[in-house]
Amino acid sequence: MNLLAGAGIPVRIxxxxxxxxDKVIVSDSRHTEVGSFNYSRAADRSNSENVLVVWDDPVTAQKYLNHWTSRWAQGADWKQTY
Structure with a gap:
């Protein structure tokens, strides 16, 4: 999180x-990727993971965006610790 905050990317707790x-990627408000994958080397090389990609479905993408927006609104700004 320090890396993100240090790069000027807002981070919330x-x-x-x-x-x-939650592990979700929504791109172009049309495509959604969701699953157990932790976007780490271990997940990529060692773990049993699952990922579902839904292409060209703006309704599904919006539902996930709404979920993310609700969690973002519940959060508080996180400050870099070093």
Whole structure:
């Protein structure tokens, strides 16, 4: 998170949940990728993971964007620790 914040990318913490475990990519408001994949080397090379990609479905993409927006609104700004 320090890397993101240090690059000027806003980062937020949502304390309403013990673990916020969503892993979703929405691109071009039309395509959605969702699954267990953690976007890490271990996930890529060692773990049993699943990913679903939904192409050209703006309705599904909007539902995931709405979910993300609701979590972002619940969050508080996270500040770089070093």
């Amino acid at each position: 949502v304390s309403a949940y013990k673990i916020l475990h």
